[in-house]
Amino acid sequence: MKRILLSLFVGVGLLTSCDMDKAPYGSLDDSSALQSVNDYAGFRNGIYSNIRSFATGGYIYYSDIQSDQFLGLTIAGNRNGEFNNGLVTASSQAIGDVFESMYTRISNTNYFLNKAEAAIAIPDYFTGDEMVLMQRYIAEAKFARAYYYFWMMERFCQQYTPDKADTPALGLQLVTEFNPNGNSANYPGRSTMAETIKLIKDDLTEARTGLAQYEQIDNKGIKPMAPYINTYVVDALEARIALYLGDYATAISKAESVINSQVYTLANVDNYIDMWTNDESTELIFVPFVDSSESGGIDNTSYGYISYQDEKSADYIPTIDVLASYEDGDVRLGSFFTVWDLNFDGDSQPAYVFFKYPGNSALINGIDYRKNKPKPFRLSEQYLILAEAAAATGATDKANSALNTLRRNRIEGWEDVSYTGSALTQQIRNERAKELIGEGFRLNDLRRWGVAFQRNGEYPANTDIEQFIVSSSLSCKYTADDTRYTWPIPTDEMEINPQLAGQQNPGY
Template identity: 30%
Template sequence: MKKYIYRGLVMAFAVAISSCTTEDLEPTLAQSKSVEESVNKVDNLFSILKGIHSILSTSGYYGQDVIITNEVRSDNAFSNGGSGRYTTESQYVYNNNSDLIWNNAYEVIANTNIIINADVESLEGDVDYGRHIQGQATAIRALAHFDLLREYGQQHTGNGNLGVPIVTEYKGEDLFPARNTIDEVKAAIYSDLETAFSMMDAQYDNTNVYISKYAAKALESRVAVYFGDWSRAVSAAEEVINSGLYSIVPADNFVSSWTTDGGPNIIFELAASQVDNAGINGLAYIYQINDDGSGYGDVTATSELLGIYEASDVRLGVISTDGDFIRNVGKYPDNVNFTDNIPLIRYEEVVLNYAEALLETGGDALTELNKLPANRGASLYTEATKENIILERRKELAFEGFRYDDQLRVGMDMEARGTDGGVIEVINYPSYLFAWPIPLSEMNANSNMVQNDGY
């Protein structure tokens, strides 16, 4: 695996520092010396951190693939095949010729390891800020391992306990690491998130386009809900809620909140600008088609999704029924300049995580659950049930890449859909198709790698 990680890592590091001036780094980098030896200042760590966030925002990661792949495999959406994109994912006929996010996620991890393993005490600059950056890198390493685990791990296959390799060094002696177990990867993720929270100082969190102290706890609540670690989910969500830093966007501002960056509900988002964005390979272009015909518009919402909303629900405002298909036009709406930031963690998700965890631990789940419909022009629930919470998650988080994981973690059967939206096959839970194949390039390079069943 590391053969493939390191092959592109010097380029990745170059990307990480490209937005900074030449004074940010020592000249040793230009002389092709060790990357680690080129880190002499705290500012160098921040340069790498910026590059990590840039990788996360590429079309091969959160800029499109992670979110869209998980939408079209759910009952929220399918690929209509307009440009041929995501039809194999929508129909569950993908194979190991694609690497999905494997290489990008491990690039992220490799770069975080440069920061995490740096001797911050020896660096020029604000050492406390350097420790904060190390905490940020540790949280992102957890995010990347979690992304890899939920896509490639065998937790929903009904056969096996393999996760993904845990990588904690930029360059280590083990060039061909084997896959760790699901429990080992989960433990590493939790350990990183706990460490990150303890290392970060909220005084340095002056923007939400870089991962922050409370984003680490919000992410921990997400991981804990995914794995059903309910007491941990309660504690992590309460840290975020009790911080008082965030609030649910009210009904009148819900649709418009997607046209502006930041906001009281944004815990962590990836930045985009007119000079730095995914362009036609981003989320807006794959969801939409403009009046002039620009845009791919391959991803179509199902009529079933449209039918779960009441007429008064403001969330209907992001969905268009004009033309032949039902489309998301309100989340990631900028299909011209592509300047919309990509929210990765919204406060609304944390509230829903909290509600579900309270339901499972005997707390007041109904009060938390009803905070969402109360701010969306929808009817309040009279009872907090698993079904109602999963339904509300579907309503609130549609088109953001959550539904696939939510369906799997509660054991739902899945539907493969053709380009007309018709169900081709019902895939019973569990199934080997619920774990993405390890890329063929990785299998050929790493003799210790074990392929998921069925590929």
């Protein structure tokens, strides 16, 4: 039987100026593509490949470079400078590429779902065992689509508040059917936030149902570092979404489901470094499979900050405020940062560089130096979600317990401290900044909290470094409600889609 080619997907942008009549790469015609359960299993591999590729590289570091934690150096040659300097525009190529690539992923997922859901509706098309597998594959695809849409909502939509939920055109362009065509009159405009959230939640509900049914038969996939999505991965994403929405009761419930599962345990001061050097830890909830032969399918996240070839160059370094936030005995200080002698046109100056992604030796194939496996969901994030949501609802003891548990596993000799009120809230925010630095959360956190910033350019560890800090990196200021916290809809998208007229984000 003819098979769909599995390893690559074409750049099909349902909502972009790409060829609107293209089908996913390697697809045949409707009568021959995706017929057997093995065909669907193969396409499923491509869905996982898409998930892992967007959990690394610029999808992670663009927004973190834009935030308050990193200073640009003159050695960077302005790489990714638009983010760090606060100059992102609708015509930015990086923004356009991200937008298109995310809808490409959604397009391919829709293709799979449309075919799979039609196939399982045919009586006796699959055997009983095959139907169980098909339901699992569909559930994984529903999770993927929800994951993509939520990631986009955090970046391309304003911060959600209940009063904005039903305001027209503040959500995303929603596409659930694979029906590419070149007629721009049929392209969708932006939905409301409520409609976007409903699609995300509905997909996750269906993902949970399908995965739970499979896990009743085979639950061996529920384990740390799982290469496939399971119900606890769904819980973890739902907890993240609930925190974003200010739905603190759900955030607490979902985070506690993961924490209390007894499946995952926090890394401690003795083995924390293994999570970043070897990509191994009992606190990793989901780690998409990658080996050395496939490492080319993931981007080098470290490259957003430092050179991937030598130890003489860095585009961005952590601010002194970041370095000073870690106290003595904090394992993260040595795990995330190291000192390099940076070369500024022959002038060598030591500085702390961000080294959270040092490279997994098992992935090195002579080309992919400093590549690490994606880690999109970790147990520590669930503790931080629990702490923040509990503090917001006045559950002080629960919030302190979560915060202290995390700190005991990060700071040698930590003795529990209890906080209340605004002090508790600030301590949780501080811990979130320290734990999740460089993982793509910071910009959205600052927006969600309504925090203004201007970077601190002092560098007492080596004051000579200060002359090599990009001036616009220092002068860049964000207000608490800065429009730049939300990325623009790309110019190409605005021009090709007449339904987007008047629907650009404020400030662009």
